[in-house]
Amino acid sequence: MSGRLDGQVALVTGGARGIGLAISHRLLGQGATVAAGYSRDDVHARALLDKNPGRVSIHQGNIGVAEDCNRVVAEVTEQHGKIDILVNNAGITADHTARKMDPDEWDRVVRVNLSGAFYLTHAVLNGMIERGYGRIVNISSVIGETGNIGQANYAATKSGLFGLTKTLALETARRGITVNCVAPGFIATDMVKAVPEEALAKVIGHIPVGRLGEPEEVARVVDFLVSPDAGYITGSVVDVNGGLNM
Amino acid sequence: MSDRRAYLVTGAASGIGRAIAARLVDDGHDVLSVDRAPDDGGPGRPFAADLTLREPNKAAVEEAASAFGRLDGVVACAGFQVVSPVEEFPEDRWDDLIGVLLTSPFLLARYAWPALVASGDGRFVAIASVHGLVASAFKAAYVSAKHGVLGLVKTLALEGAPHGIVSVAVCPGYVRTPLVERQISDQARAHGIPAEQVLERILLTRQARKELIEPADVAETVAFVIGPGGRSYTGSQLVMGNGWTAG
Numbered sequence: 001m002s003g004r005l006d007g008q009v010a011l012v013t014g015g016a017r018g019i020g021l022a023i024s025h026r027l028l029g030q031g032a033t034v035a036a037g038y039s040r041d042d043v044h045a046r047a048l049l050d051k052n053p054g055r056v057s058i059h060q061g062n063i064g065v066a067e068d069c070n071r072v073v074a075e076v077t078e079q080h081g082k083i084d085i086l087v088n089n090a091g092i093t094a095d096h097t098a099r100k101m102d103p104d105e106w107d108r109v110v111r112v113n114l115s116g117a118f119y120l121t122h123a124v125l126n127g128m129i130e131r132g133y134g135r136i137v138n139i140s141s142v143i144g145e146t147g148n149i150g151q152a153n154y155a156a157t158k159s160g161l162f163g164l165t166k167t168l169a170l171e172t173a174r175r176g177i178t179v180n181c182v183a184p185g186f187i188a189t190d191m192v193k194a195v196p197e198e199a200l201a202k203v204i205g206h207i208p209v210g211r212l213g214e215p216e217e218v219a220r221v222v223d224f225l226v227s228p229d230a231g232y233i234t235g236s237v238v239d240v241n242g243g244l245n246m
Numbered sequence: 247m248s249d250r251r252a253y254l255v256t257g258a259a260s261g262i263g264r265a266i267a268a269r270l271v272d273d274g275h276d277v278l279s280v281d282r283a284p285d286d287g288g289p290g291r292p293f294a295a296d297l298t299l300r301e302p303n304k305a306a307v308e309e310a311a312s313a314f315g316r317l318d319g320v321v322a323c324a325g326f327q328v329v330s331p332v333e334e335f336p337e338d339r340w341d342d343l344i345g346v347l348l349t350s351p352f353l354l355a356r357y358a359w360p361a362l363v364a365s366g367d368g369r370f371v372a373i374a375s376v377h378g379l380v381a382s383a384f385k386a387a388y389v390s391a392k393h394g395v396l397g398l399v400k401t402l403a404l405e406g407a408p409h410g411i412v413s414v415a416v417c418p419g420y421v422r423t424p425l426v427e428r429q430i431s432d433q434a435r436a437h438g439i440p441a442e443q444v445l446e447r448i449l450l451t452r453q454a455r456k457e458l459i460e461p462a463d464v465a466e467t468v469a470f471v472i473g474p475g476g477r478s479y480t481g482s483q484l485v486m487g488n489g490w491t492a493g
Contacts, residue, residue, distance in 0.1 A: 098401070103300050151401055
C-alpha cells in the first residue's frame with residue numbers, strides 16, 4: 001500500500017456513521033490506521049471494525065465527558081503508539097425553539113459538540129507537540145454561520161468551533177500542527193434524511209447546486225486538510241455547502 | 247424611547263455591565279442589575295446570582311418580571327477570562343467559562359422569552375467581543391464562547407423576528423474595565439516599561455486606534471440597539487474594535 005497517510009494514526013469521533021464513516025473510509029484508503037469513536041451504535045462500529053481487520057479500532061465513549069475523552073486517547077495511544085490526526089466529527093442535535101428548549105438539551109449539545117472537541121484536543125495535543133506534527137479538523141456546520149430556527153444549541157456550538165479552531169491554530173502554528181474547520185451544508189446522512197420530505201424539498205430548493213451533498217464530498221476535503229500537503233493551511237473554515245451561504 | 251421599559255443586565259456591578267445599567271437607568275428605564283457580587287450602591291436594582299447555575303438565571307428573570315411587571319430586554323454581559331495554553335487549560339475552568347459566557351445567555355433568553363414576546367418590541371443583547379470574530383492564543387474557552395454566542399444571537403434573531411424580538415451582539419475590543427486595568431499594571435511590571443506604553447506596545451498592537459474603549463461608549467451602543475433604531479440590526483454584530491478586524 002502506498003498512500004499519503006501511510007503509518008499515520010487518525011482518531012475520528014463519530015467515525016462509524018454518516019460523514020464520520022466517509023472520513024474513516026477515506027483516511028483508510030490513504031493508508032492511515034483509523035481509531036473510530038462512537039457513543040451508542042455498536043452495530044455500525046463493529047461493522048467498520050470487521051470490514052477492516054487490523055486497520056481499525058473502535059472506542060466507545062461520551063465525548064461530552066472529559067474523563068471519557070482522556071481514556072479514549074490513552075486507549076488509542078496504547079494500541080497504535082500515537083495520534084497524528086484528530087477529526088472532531090461527532091455531533092448531536094436536540095432541536096426546540098429557545099422558548100421550549102429544555103436546558104438539559106442545551107447542556108447535552110454544548111458538551112458533545114463543543115466541549116468534547118476541546119477535551120479531545122487537550123488530550124492529544126501534548127503528543128503532537130512532542131512529535132512536532134499534527135492535523136486537527138473540526139467538523140462544524142453552515143448553521144454555525146447562519147443560525148437556524150429551533151437550533152440555538154446546535155448553532156452556538158458550531159459557531160463556537162470556529163473560535164476554538166482559530167485559537168488552537170494560533171497556539172500551535174509554530175509546532176507543525178494545523179487546525180482547521182470544515183463547515184458542511186446539508187449532507188445526505190441519516191440526520192438530514194430524517195427531515196420530513198416536504199421540508200427537505202424546501203431546503204434543497206435553497207441550495208444553489210440543487211441537491212444534498214454526499215458524505216464523501218466532505219470526506220475528500222478532510223482528507224486534503226489532514227495530509228502533509230496542507231501544512232500551510234491553518235485556522236481556516238472551509239465551506240462544503242453547494243453554495244448555500246453566499 | 248419615551249416609555250419606561252424594563253431590562254435585565256448581567257455583570258452589572260462593574261465594568262461594561264455597570265455602565266450599561268447606569269445608562270439605561272439614566273434613560274428612565276427599570277434595570278435589574280445582576281451580578282455574582284452586586285453593588286447595593288450601584289445603578290439599578292441589585293440582584294445576586296451565580297450564573298454558572300441554572301436556577302439563579304431563572305430567579306433573575308423572575309425577579310425582573312415581578313419587580314417591574316414586565317421585561318423588555320436582556321443584556322448578557324457577565325464574563326471573565328482564563329488565560330492558558332490549551333494543553334494545560336484546566337477542563338473545569340473551561341466548563342465554568344462556557345457556563346457563564348455561553349449557557350447563561352441561552353438560559354436568560356429561554357426564561358425571558360415569554361416576557362420578551364409580550365413586550366412586542368423585545369431585545370436580546372449579548373455583549374460578545376472582537377474575540378467573537380477573531381482569536382488570540384491562550385484564550386481557547388473565551389474565544390470559543392464568544393464565537394458561540396454569535397450563533398445563539400443569530401438563531402434567536404430568526405426565532406424572535408415574528409414576535410418583534412430583536413437579537414444582536416455587540417463586539418468591543420479592549421475596554422477600560424477593572425480587568426484590563428489590572429493587566430496594564432501587571433504587564434508594565436512584567437516588561438519593565440511605563441504603564442502608559444503598555445497599551446500601545448503590548449495590549450493594543452492589533453487595534454488600529456491605540457486606545458481603550460470607554461465602558462460608557464459600549465453602553466451608548468447598547469442604548470441605541472435597544473431603541474427603535476436597533477430593529478433592523480437583528481441577527482448581526484455591532485463591532486467596536488478600534489480597527490482590530492480591519493487588517
